[in-house]
Amino acid sequence: MVRLLSGVDFDRYCQRLYIVGDTDVISLDQIGMLESRRDDEKEEYFVGRVPRSRGVGQPWLTTPISVLQCFGQVARLMYQHLPDAVLCNGPGNCVVVCVVATIVRVLGVKRIPIIYVESFARVNTLSLSGKIVYMLADRFIVQWPDILQQYPQAEYVPNLV
Amino acid sequence: MSVYVTVGSTGFDELVTAVCTRQFLQSLAARGFRQLCVQCGSSEDLFTPPSTESGAFGIAIESFDYTSSPQRFIEQADLVICHAGTGSILEALHSRKPTIVVVNHRLMDNHQSEIAQELSRRGYLVSTAVSGLADAVASGAYSKLIPYPNADPQPIGEILDEETLF
Numbered sequence: 001m002v003r004l005l006s007g008v009d010f011d012r013y014c015q016r017l018y019i020v021g022d023t024d025v026i027s028l029d030q031i032g033m034l035e036s037r038r039d040d041e042k043e044e045y046f047v048g049r050v051p052r053s054r055g056v057g058q059p060w061l062t063t064p065i066s067v068l069q070c071f072g073q074v075a076r077l078m079y080q081h082l083p084d085a086v087l088c089n090g091p092g093n094c095v096v097v098c099v100v101a102t103i104v105r106v107l108g109v110k111r112i113p114i115i116y117v118e119s120f121a122r123v124n125t126l127s128l129s130g131k132i133v134y135m136l137a138d139r140f141i142v143q144w145p146d147i148l149q150q151y152p153q154a155e156y157v158p159n160l161v
Numbered sequence: 162m163s164v165y166v167t168v169g170s171t172g173f174d175e176l177v178t179a180v181c182t183r184q185f186l187q188s189l190a191a192r193g194f195r196q197l198c199v200q201c202g203s204s205e206d207l208f209t210p211p212s213t214e215s216g217a218f219g220i221a222i223e224s225f226d227y228t229s230s231p232q233r234f235i236e237q238a239d240l241v242i243c244h245a246g247t248g249s250i251l252e253a254l255h256s257r258k259p260t261i262v263v264v265n266h267r268l269m270d271n272h273q274s275e276i277a278q279e280l281s282r283r284g285y286l287v288s289t290a291v292s293g294l295a296d297a298v299a300s301g302a303y304s305k306l307i308p309y310p311n312a313d314p315q316p317i318g319e320i321l322d323e324e325t326l327f
Contacts, residue, residue: 003251003312003314004314004317005314005317006314007313007314007315007316007317007318007319008314008317008318008321009318009322012322013321026170084325085321085324085325087317087321113324113325115317115320115321115324117317119247120247120251120276121247121272121273121275121276122272122275123272123275123276123278123279124275125272138324139320139324141317141320144279155320157316157317159310159311159312159313160312160313160314160316160317161251161312161314
C-alpha cells in the first residue's frame, strides 16, 4: 500500500485516514516513515487500528463474530472522517471498508468512490476479497493481464509496484 | 562474491536445511562464491552448516534470524535466493540483483508459485523448488536475467483524481 501511495498527490489529499489491522506492525512502521517525510501544517493523518475480519487459519465458524467487530470499528472511523475516496489493496479488512463505503453511498450520505488494487501476487485468479469487492468497486485494478478474461471490468495496470 | 538467502517473516525449514548441504555449497563454490549469509527466521535451529572451512568449500558462512533492514543485505549480495513472498521478491527485483526464488510447495493454496512462475517465464528471475536449488545455482541461469522495470505507481494517483473530480 505504501508503494502505491507514492503515486498519490498528498498536497491534494491532505487528510489521510489509514485503516490498519491490529496485528499489522509492519504497516504501522511504513506509515510512520511515509508520513514523517511530510512536514506540512495543513496536512493531517490518522491511523485507525481495527481487529482483523478474519485471522490466518481462523475457523469459519467464528468468522462472523470477528467480521462484526471489525465492521463496527470501521463504520465508526468512516463516519467520523467521511473520506472522499477509498483506496484499498487486498487484505480481508478492505472488504469491510468497501461495504461500509457502499452503505454510506446507498444511504445518500456521500458518494465515496472505491478504488481497489488486487495484490501483485494474483496472476490468474482473484483473492476472495477481490471477488467480493469486484461487485462494489468503482475502479478495479489488476496487476496481471490474464485476470481480465474472467473479470472484464477490471483494468490492467502493470508495474505499479 | 556473496549470496544472501532470505526466508522472510516466518520460516522455511526445507530451504534453511538445503543451504547447509554439501551439494549446495559445492555449487556455490564452483560459481565463485566465497560468502554466504542466511536469514533463517523461525527455522534458525535447523541451520547447521559444515563446521570446517574445507567442509564448507572455503565459503565463509553467517546467519541470523531476522533483520529490520533486509535492503542492506541485498545491496551487499551478488546473488539473492529468497522465498516466494511478494515483498521479498519485489525487494530483490528492484535491487536489480540476480534472484533465485524458492517456492515452498508445503504451503497450501499456493499463489506464491503462480507469481514466481510468471516472473520466471518473463525472464526476471529463476524459480525453483527446494530440490532444484543446487542445480539452479550450478546452471548459472541467474546471470542471464532481464532487469525488472522500475515501479510506476503514478496511474493510481491519476485514477484517484479521476474518481474524486465528480
